[in-house]
Amino acid sequence: xxxQHERNTKIREAYFKIINEITRLxxxxxxxxxxxxxxxxxxxxxxxxxxxxxxxxxxxxxQLDAHPDGQACISYSSNEEAIRYLGFNSYTQVIRxxxxxxxxxxxxxxxxxxxxxxxxxxxxxxIRNETYDFYTQTxxxxxxxx
Amino acid sequence: MTVKxxxxxxxxxxxxxxxxxxxxxxxxQITQSVRALLxxxxxxxxxxxxxxxxxxxxxxxxxxxxxxxxxxxxxLSVNKAGYNMLYFRYDEESLARFxxxxxxxALRLVFKHTMFExxxxxxxxSVRVNAPAGVxxxxxxxxxxxxxxxVSIDVEESLLT
Numbered sequence: 001x002x003x004q005h006e007r008n009t010k011i012r013e014a015y016f017k018i019i020n021e022i023t024r025l026x027x028x029x030x031x032x033x034x035x036x037x038x039x040x041x042x043x044x045x046x047x048x049x050x051x052x053x054x055x056x057x058x059x060x061x062x063q064l065d066a067h068p069d070g071q072a073c074i075s076y077s078s079n080e081e082a083i084r085y086l087g088f089n090s091y092t093q094v095i096r097x098x099x100x101x102x103x104x105x106x107x108x109x110x111x112x113x114x115x116x117x118x119x120x121x122x123x124x125x126x127i128r129n130e131t132y133d134f135y136t137q138t139x140x141x142x143x144x145x146x
Numbered sequence: 147m148t149v150k151x152x153x154x155x156x157x158x159x160x161x162x163x164x165x166x167x168x169x170x171x172x173x174x175q176i177t178q179s180v181r182a183l184l185x186x187x188x189x190x191x192x193x194x195x196x197x198x199x200x201x202x203x204x205x206x207x208x209x210x211x212x213x214x215x216x217x218x219x220x221x222l223s224v225n226k227a228g229y230n231m232l233y234f235r236y237d238e239e240s241l242a243r244f245x246x247x248x249x250x251x252a253l254r255l256v257f258k259h260t261m262f263e264x265x266x267x268x269x270x271x272s273v274r275v276n277a278p279a280g281v282x283x284x285x286x287x288x289x290x291x292x293x294x295x296x297v298s299i300d301v302e303e304s305l306l307t
Binding site: 088095096100110 | 241246249250253254257258261270271273274275276277
Protein backbone atom coordinates (compact mmCIF):
# COMPACT_ATOMS: atom_id res chain seq x y z
CA UNK A 1 0.00 0.00 0.00
CA UNK A 2 1.30 3.44 -0.92
CA UNK A 3 0.47 5.76 1.89
CA GLN A 4 -0.57 5.67 5.48
CA HIS A 5 -3.76 7.42 4.44
CA GLU A 6 -4.67 4.57 2.05
CA ARG A 7 -3.88 1.99 4.69
CA ASN A 8 -5.91 3.82 7.33
CA THR A 9 -8.83 4.06 4.91
CA LYS A 10 -8.66 0.31 4.34
CA ILE A 11 -8.58 -0.37 8.09
CA ARG A 12 -11.52 1.96 8.65
CA GLU A 13 -13.50 0.18 5.92
CA ALA A 14 -12.63 -3.19 7.47
CA TYR A 15 -13.82 -1.96 10.86
CA PHE A 16 -17.25 -0.96 9.59
CA LYS A 17 -17.57 -4.19 7.59
CA ILE A 18 -16.97 -6.08 10.85
CA ILE A 19 -19.61 -4.01 12.64
CA ASN A 20 -22.10 -4.65 9.83
CA GLU A 21 -21.45 -8.37 9.88
CA ILE A 22 -21.70 -8.65 13.67
CA THR A 23 -24.91 -6.62 13.57
CA ARG A 24 -26.33 -9.03 10.98
CA LEU A 25 -25.23 -12.05 13.02
CA UNK A 26 -26.71 -10.56 16.19
CA UNK A 27 -30.25 -10.67 14.73
CA UNK A 28 -30.39 -14.39 15.47
CA UNK A 29 -29.14 -14.04 19.05
CA UNK A 30 -31.75 -15.19 21.52
CA UNK A 31 -32.04 -12.35 24.02
CA UNK A 32 -32.63 -8.61 23.51
CA UNK A 33 -29.50 -7.93 25.58
CA UNK A 34 -27.35 -9.86 23.11
CA UNK A 35 -28.97 -8.06 20.19
CA UNK A 36 -28.25 -4.66 21.71
CA UNK A 37 -25.23 -2.58 20.80
CA UNK A 38 -23.88 0.82 21.69
CA UNK A 39 -21.89 2.83 19.18
CA UNK A 40 -19.83 5.83 20.18
CA UNK A 41 -18.60 8.06 17.40
CA UNK A 42 -16.08 10.36 19.04
CA UNK A 43 -15.63 12.36 15.86
CA UNK A 44 -19.13 13.77 16.51
CA UNK A 45 -18.02 15.14 19.87
CA UNK A 46 -17.15 18.76 19.25
CA UNK A 47 -15.00 18.90 22.40
CA UNK A 48 -13.03 15.75 21.64
CA UNK A 49 -9.54 15.48 20.31
CA UNK A 50 -9.93 11.73 20.12
CA UNK A 51 -11.29 10.46 16.82
CA UNK A 52 -11.97 6.89 17.88
CA UNK A 53 -15.08 4.84 17.21
CA UNK A 54 -16.34 2.33 19.77
CA UNK A 55 -18.71 -0.58 19.37
CA UNK A 56 -19.90 -2.16 22.59
CA UNK A 57 -22.02 -5.20 23.32
CA UNK A 58 -22.27 -7.41 26.42
CA UNK A 59 -20.00 -9.94 24.67
CA UNK A 60 -17.61 -7.81 22.61
CA UNK A 61 -15.84 -4.50 22.61
CA UNK A 62 -14.46 -3.33 19.27
CA GLN A 63 -12.61 -0.10 18.82
CA LEU A 64 -11.19 1.83 15.89
CA ASP A 65 -8.39 4.05 17.04
CA ALA A 66 -4.97 5.29 15.97
CA HIS A 67 -1.47 4.87 17.37
CA PRO A 68 0.53 7.99 18.24
CA ASP A 69 2.26 7.71 14.84
CA GLY A 70 -1.10 8.00 13.08
CA GLN A 71 -1.47 4.33 12.09
CA ALA A 72 -5.07 3.20 12.45
CA CYS A 73 -5.69 0.10 14.53
CA ILE A 74 -8.59 -2.11 15.48
CA SER A 75 -8.72 -3.57 18.98
CA TYR A 76 -11.15 -6.05 20.35
CA SER A 77 -11.88 -7.85 23.58
CA SER A 78 -14.49 -10.45 24.37
CA ASN A 79 -16.39 -11.11 27.54
CA GLU A 80 -15.86 -14.72 28.62
CA GLU A 81 -18.93 -14.65 30.85
CA ALA A 82 -21.23 -13.60 28.03
CA ILE A 83 -19.84 -16.26 25.69
CA ARG A 84 -21.72 -18.78 27.82
CA TYR A 85 -25.00 -17.11 26.89
CA LEU A 86 -24.02 -16.45 23.30
CA GLY A 87 -22.76 -19.97 22.65
CA PHE A 88 -19.41 -20.88 21.14
CA ASN A 89 -20.80 -21.24 17.62
CA SER A 90 -22.06 -17.65 17.51
CA TYR A 91 -18.97 -16.43 19.34
CA THR A 92 -16.70 -18.10 16.77
CA GLN A 93 -18.69 -16.50 13.92
CA VAL A 94 -18.22 -13.09 15.53
CA ILE A 95 -14.47 -13.60 15.98
CA ARG A 96 -14.13 -15.06 12.47
CA UNK A 97 -15.64 -11.90 10.99
CA UNK A 98 -13.00 -9.78 12.75
CA UNK A 99 -10.16 -11.85 11.31
CA UNK A 100 -11.79 -12.20 7.88
CA UNK A 101 -12.08 -8.47 7.30
CA UNK A 102 -8.57 -7.69 8.60
CA UNK A 103 -6.77 -10.37 6.59
CA UNK A 104 -4.04 -9.57 4.07
CA UNK A 105 -1.88 -6.46 4.11
CA UNK A 106 -3.61 -4.90 7.13
CA UNK A 107 -3.45 -7.99 9.38
CA UNK A 108 -1.08 -6.31 11.83
CA UNK A 109 -3.66 -3.62 12.63
CA UNK A 110 -5.45 -5.96 15.01
CA UNK A 111 -4.94 -5.93 18.76
CA UNK A 112 -6.52 -7.93 21.56
CA UNK A 113 -7.02 -6.80 25.13
CA UNK A 114 -9.01 -7.69 28.20
CA UNK A 115 -12.73 -7.04 28.32
CA UNK A 116 -14.12 -5.02 31.17
CA UNK A 117 -17.88 -5.13 31.54
CA UNK A 118 -17.75 -1.81 33.38
CA UNK A 119 -17.05 -0.03 30.08
CA UNK A 120 -20.34 -1.35 28.68
CA UNK A 121 -22.21 -0.53 31.90
CA UNK A 122 -20.79 3.00 31.93
CA UNK A 123 -21.89 3.49 28.33
CA UNK A 124 -25.39 2.22 29.18
CA UNK A 125 -25.52 4.67 32.08
CA UNK A 126 -24.47 7.53 29.80
CA ILE A 127 -27.20 6.54 27.34
CA ARG A 128 -29.82 6.45 30.13
CA ASN A 129 -28.74 9.84 31.40
CA GLU A 130 -28.44 11.23 27.88
CA THR A 131 -25.01 12.50 28.85
CA TYR A 132 -23.65 12.63 25.31
CA ASP A 133 -25.34 13.03 21.95
CA PHE A 134 -22.76 10.95 20.08
CA TYR A 135 -23.73 7.72 21.83
CA THR A 136 -26.32 5.52 20.11
CA GLN A 137 -28.01 2.40 21.41
CA THR A 138 -29.72 -0.01 19.02
CA UNK A 139 -31.55 -3.26 19.56
CA UNK A 140 -31.72 -5.42 16.45
CA UNK A 141 -35.08 -7.15 15.88
CA UNK A 142 -34.98 -10.92 16.26
CA UNK A 143 -34.76 -13.04 13.10
CA UNK A 144 -34.82 -16.81 12.89
CA UNK A 145 -31.39 -18.19 11.97
CA UNK A 146 -31.11 -19.03 8.27
CA MET B 147 -23.59 -28.17 8.84
CA THR B 148 -24.28 -30.37 5.83
CA VAL B 149 -27.52 -29.43 4.12
CA LYS B 150 -30.11 -32.17 4.47
CA UNK B 151 -31.75 -32.98 1.17
CA UNK B 152 -34.82 -35.03 0.47
CA UNK B 153 -32.71 -37.71 -1.21
CA UNK B 154 -31.68 -40.59 0.94
CA UNK B 155 -29.97 -41.37 4.19
CA UNK B 156 -27.08 -42.61 2.10
CA UNK B 157 -26.67 -39.16 0.57
CA UNK B 158 -26.65 -37.57 4.03
CA UNK B 159 -24.14 -40.10 5.21
CA UNK B 160 -21.92 -39.40 2.20
CA UNK B 161 -22.21 -35.66 2.83
CA UNK B 162 -21.27 -36.13 6.45
CA UNK B 163 -18.36 -38.33 5.51
CA UNK B 164 -17.11 -35.77 2.98
CA UNK B 165 -17.55 -32.95 5.47
CA UNK B 166 -15.69 -34.84 8.18
CA UNK B 167 -12.81 -35.55 5.82
CA UNK B 168 -12.67 -31.86 4.95
CA UNK B 169 -12.51 -30.97 8.67
CA UNK B 170 -9.78 -33.55 9.17
CA UNK B 171 -7.86 -32.07 6.24
CA UNK B 172 -8.23 -28.60 7.78
CA UNK B 173 -6.89 -29.93 11.09
CA UNK B 174 -3.83 -31.28 9.26
CA GLN B 175 -3.28 -27.98 7.41
CA ILE B 176 -3.69 -25.90 10.56
CA THR B 177 -1.31 -28.02 12.62
CA GLN B 178 1.29 -27.95 9.85
CA SER B 179 1.12 -24.20 9.32
CA VAL B 180 1.07 -23.15 13.00
CA ARG B 181 4.41 -24.92 13.53
CA ALA B 182 6.07 -22.14 11.53
CA LEU B 183 4.88 -19.64 14.14
CA LEU B 184 7.05 -21.35 16.77
CA UNK B 185 10.35 -21.25 14.86
CA UNK B 186 11.39 -17.72 15.92
CA UNK B 187 11.67 -18.83 19.56
CA UNK B 188 15.08 -19.67 20.96
CA UNK B 189 13.92 -21.93 23.79
CA UNK B 190 13.17 -25.56 22.81
CA UNK B 191 10.20 -25.53 25.16
CA UNK B 192 8.41 -22.93 23.03
CA UNK B 193 9.18 -24.84 19.81
CA UNK B 194 7.93 -28.20 21.04
CA UNK B 195 4.80 -29.67 19.47
CA UNK B 196 2.91 -32.65 20.84
CA UNK B 197 0.56 -34.63 18.62
CA UNK B 198 -1.83 -37.05 20.29
CA UNK B 199 -3.63 -39.62 18.15
CA UNK B 200 -6.53 -40.58 20.40
CA UNK B 201 -7.77 -43.21 17.95
CA UNK B 202 -4.72 -45.30 18.92
CA UNK B 203 -4.99 -44.74 22.66
CA UNK B 204 -7.28 -47.73 23.19
CA UNK B 205 -9.71 -45.56 25.14
CA UNK B 206 -13.26 -44.77 24.12
CA UNK B 207 -13.28 -41.06 23.53
CA UNK B 208 -14.83 -38.38 21.34
CA UNK B 209 -11.34 -36.98 20.75
CA UNK B 210 -9.63 -37.87 17.49
CA UNK B 211 -6.41 -35.87 17.35
CA UNK B 212 -4.87 -33.16 19.44
CA UNK B 213 -2.05 -30.72 18.75
CA UNK B 214 -0.57 -29.10 21.82
CA UNK B 215 2.24 -26.60 22.15
CA UNK B 216 3.20 -24.26 24.98
CA UNK B 217 0.90 -21.52 23.73
CA UNK B 218 -2.21 -23.18 22.33
CA UNK B 219 -3.97 -26.38 21.40
CA UNK B 220 -5.99 -27.48 18.40
CA UNK B 221 -8.28 -30.45 18.94
CA LEU B 222 -10.12 -32.55 16.39
CA SER B 223 -13.05 -34.39 17.92
CA VAL B 224 -16.40 -35.81 16.93
CA ASN B 225 -19.65 -34.63 18.50
CA LYS B 226 -22.65 -36.77 19.45
CA ALA B 227 -24.24 -36.25 16.03
CA GLY B 228 -21.13 -37.58 14.29
CA TYR B 229 -19.79 -34.23 13.09
CA ASN B 230 -16.07 -33.63 13.27
CA MET B 231 -15.27 -30.43 15.16
CA LEU B 232 -12.17 -28.30 15.64
CA TYR B 233 -11.46 -26.59 18.94
CA PHE B 234 -8.86 -23.87 19.33
CA ARG B 235 -7.74 -22.84 22.78
CA TYR B 236 -5.04 -20.33 23.61
CA ASP B 237 -3.15 -20.30 26.87
CA GLU B 238 -4.40 -17.55 29.15
CA GLU B 239 -1.05 -16.97 30.86
CA SER B 240 0.84 -16.75 27.55
CA LEU B 241 -1.62 -14.16 26.31
CA ALA B 242 -1.04 -12.08 29.43
CA ARG B 243 2.75 -12.51 29.44
CA PHE B 244 3.65 -12.38 25.76
CA UNK B 245 0.83 -10.30 24.28
CA UNK B 246 -1.58 -11.07 21.49
CA UNK B 247 0.69 -11.20 18.45
CA UNK B 248 1.06 -14.98 18.38
CA UNK B 249 -2.57 -15.39 19.40
CA UNK B 250 -3.68 -13.34 16.39
CA UNK B 251 -1.41 -15.18 13.99
CA ALA B 252 -2.49 -18.63 15.19
CA LEU B 253 -6.16 -17.72 15.09
CA ARG B 254 -5.76 -16.30 11.59
CA LEU B 255 -4.39 -19.65 10.40
CA VAL B 256 -7.30 -21.53 11.99
CA PHE B 257 -9.77 -19.30 10.15
CA LYS B 258 -7.75 -19.31 6.92
CA HIS B 259 -7.84 -23.09 6.57
CA THR B 260 -11.53 -23.36 7.47
CA MET B 261 -12.94 -20.40 5.57
CA PHE B 262 -15.67 -21.02 3.01
CA GLU B 263 -13.49 -19.76 0.18
CA UNK B 264 -10.67 -22.25 0.83
CA UNK B 265 -12.56 -25.51 1.39
CA UNK B 266 -14.56 -27.81 -0.89
CA UNK B 267 -17.46 -27.90 1.57
CA UNK B 268 -18.54 -25.24 4.00
CA UNK B 269 -16.92 -26.27 7.29
CA UNK B 270 -16.89 -22.83 8.94
CA UNK B 271 -19.27 -24.06 11.62
CA SER B 272 -16.90 -26.85 12.61
CA VAL B 273 -14.66 -24.38 14.44
CA ARG B 274 -15.04 -23.45 18.08
CA VAL B 275 -12.77 -20.82 19.54
CA ASN B 276 -12.70 -21.29 23.27
CA ALA B 277 -11.99 -18.47 25.67
CA PRO B 278 -8.30 -18.35 26.65
CA ALA B 279 -7.62 -20.80 29.46
CA GLY B 280 -4.87 -23.03 30.83
CA VAL B 281 -3.08 -24.95 28.07
CA UNK B 282 0.39 -25.02 29.61
CA UNK B 283 -0.56 -27.55 32.27
CA UNK B 284 -1.81 -30.01 29.59
CA UNK B 285 1.35 -29.39 27.58
CA UNK B 286 3.65 -29.98 30.56
CA UNK B 287 1.70 -33.06 31.60
CA UNK B 288 1.95 -34.62 28.13
CA UNK B 289 5.61 -33.64 27.89
CA UNK B 290 6.35 -35.29 31.23
CA UNK B 291 4.68 -38.53 30.09
CA UNK B 292 6.80 -38.56 26.95
CA UNK B 293 6.26 -40.33 23.64
CA UNK B 294 4.36 -43.58 23.31
CA UNK B 295 2.33 -45.42 20.69
CA UNK B 296 -0.15 -42.57 20.33
CA VAL B 297 1.82 -39.51 21.41
CA SER B 298 4.58 -37.98 19.28
CA ILE B 299 6.74 -35.06 20.28
CA ASP B 300 8.63 -32.85 17.79
CA VAL B 301 10.79 -29.82 18.25
CA GLU B 302 10.63 -27.32 15.42
CA GLU B 303 13.98 -26.07 14.19
CA SER B 304 14.78 -22.60 15.41
CA LEU B 305 15.13 -19.81 12.90
CA LEU B 306 17.86 -18.43 15.13
CA THR B 307 20.27 -21.37 14.73
